[in-house]
Amino acid sequence: MxxxxxxxxxxxxxxxxxxxxxxxxxxxxxxxxxxxxxxxxxxxxxxxxxxxxxxxxxxxxxxxxxxxxxxxxxxxxxxxxxxxxxxxxxxxxxxxxxxxxxxxxxxxxxxxxxPYVCHFLQIPSNWADATLRRTSNEREGDSTEFGSKPSLKDPQKWLEELRDCKILLAEAVRDRSSATKIGVKLRLRVQNLDISLKQIHQDQLVGTSEITRRRNLLNGLKTDLNEKLVERDSEWFNSVDDSRSEEINERPLQGRKIGETSQTLGLNDQELLQLHRDKTKSQDLELEKLRQIILSQKDLSISMNQELTQQNELLDLMSGEVDSTANKLRMANRGAKRVNEG
Structure with a gap:
């Protein structure tokens, strides 16, 4: 070092x-x-x-x-x-x-x-130990970036590949100009991670709990990839002139999510964007209903506060009347006492 x-x-x-x-x-x-x-x-x-x-x-x-x-x-x-x-x-x-x-x-x-420093600076985890020469392994890693499928049956290499994918995703989010190209590469690499994890599980190279943890990490990466890149692609699609819409819809993998659902299966990118808008509109309506309920509760609270204020005023008035009656009773008792003594 x-x-x-x-x-x-x-x-x-x-x-x-x-x-x-x-x-x-x-x-x-x-x-x-x-x-x-x-x-x-x-x-x-x-x-x-x-x-x-x-x-x-x-x-x-x-x-x-x-x-x-x-x-x-x-x-x-x-x-x-x-x-x-x-x-x-x-x-x-x-x-x-x-x-x-x-x-x-x-x-x-x-x-x-x-790992926090390596992820923060987007550098390899072994940067402090590995040489800077381009070895045959590095050249294989470069081919991986462009879509080949190296073996990731080694559990440690699988984790390193997952980390590198996260770094690549962060770079795509930062640099919009290369987001589309990197998105295609990432989908291929994530697919390879998925296949390799199944092989690791079949060969029992790690325990069941570790497989579950890695599956959760991989699902988290898929979610980030969908949310951070697919939505950006959808915005880009929406801003392109309508005359190019057919050409855009035919672009493979660019705006498609990993893991289609029955609701989105068969939809093109424009239809997915419209579905997202419909969902957003539905959520806005639900939020409006919730706002009306909250306003009703606010009005009810104000009415209760006014009623309590009136009740307090009546209690204060009653307290004054009680004090006045008590004073009159004391005066009557004194008068009766004087009469008795006379």
Missing amino acids: GDLRVEVDINTVQIVKRQYALYRIDLTMVRSGGEQRQYHAFHRFSEFIKLRQDLENEMGSELPYELPGRNVINGWLKRTNSCDPDIIEHRKRELGRFLYDLLNDSFDSRWKKS
Whole structure:
């Protein structure tokens, strides 16, 4: 590990909807022989905070690398605004230093090898140990990305492939221009994961509980793939000119979900989008009914409050009458006593 150096550059920042800043992280892994490998990722400042929390929860100790404070800029307290140029410049510098210290720490390597760090930076889990040369295994991995089906009967390789698919999905969500191409690759790789998991189960390479856990992880990946890519494709389909609609509907796999249901089977992308709109409209009607019920409960509560107010006023009046009657009784008792004494 001593011959590997990681260079960190955070120079590009994208302001999203004038609400927050998205920092581009460029990593260059350089070995002593001059071999290099580059990676990049996009994250908000709040995601760095979440990374620190995840690492500290995982390790059970405080992270030794410093993140910039939310309200402190160069030692001065300043109101937080993610789009403020001074805050952006300060965070670019401090976030770069944070990642550089974390990734180049040769004394305590447990932090940089954490799955949270690898997923956050979209780098392989063995990046700190593997060489940067393109071996035959790596070339096989590249062919996997374009649709071939390598054997994943090794349980460890199956988990690594699942992790790589999650990283690829995150990249597709970040980069809209390549989402369609990556979506096709991901569907093929997820299908291969499904088949390989069945083989692992048949050969009893792992226990039943582990098979169930992996099945849940794979189903979660399918759900994310459907929600994060298919919906984006549907929006793209809806924005294309009607003259190209037939051509779009014939595009294979692009907008289809993994695991068709009886309701969606046989529908094209436009029909799926219409079905989604109908479902949304139905949900809106249900929400409107719920709103009316809540308004009725509000009116009932107001009426009850008014009734209670009137009851309290009557009780106060009755209390006054009781006090007046008590005073009259005391005066009558005194008069009777004087008569008796006379």
